[in-house]
Amino acid sequence: MAEEQPRAESMPVPVDESHIMATYANFCRVTGTPEELIVDFGLNKQVAGTSPETIQLTQRIIVNFFTAKRLAAALAMAVARHEQAFGMLETDVQRRIVHQQATQAHRS
Numbered sequence: 001m002a003e004e005q006p007r008a009e010s011m012p013v014p015v016d017e018s019h020i021m022a023t024y025a026n027f028c029r030v031t032g033t034p035e036e037l038i039v040d041f042g043l044n045k046q047v048a049g050t051s052p053e054t055i056q057l058t059q060r061i062i063v064n065f066f067t068a069k070r071l072a073a074a075l076a077m078a079v080a081r082h083e084q085a086f087g088m089l090e091t092d093v094q095r096r097i098v099h100q101q102a103t104q105a106h107r108s
Helices: 065-086 093-107
Strands: 027-032 037-044 056-064
Touching: 037 065, 056 065
Parallel strands: none
Antiparallel strands: 027 037, 037 056
């Protein structure tokens, strides 16, 4: 049986945030190639039940699949921590609307 190699302790990687730009997005589209994953971000201004409006995509991030897998794990961990602190996130807009209406009716 082969012995496992001890894992090297990870050192913090120095980063330069002096040129970072923050952008808000509530819409994303994921596409890709055999080598890369492409994630486009934009702002969806539509309110549930209104006529379709074109979503303007404003940012594109392209990563290899190794980075994508690490990103997916980091995002899953962050969402799990948020849900543990604040409760389950419902991604279905229609269910959120129904839940809000039921809560308001219960208060009356």
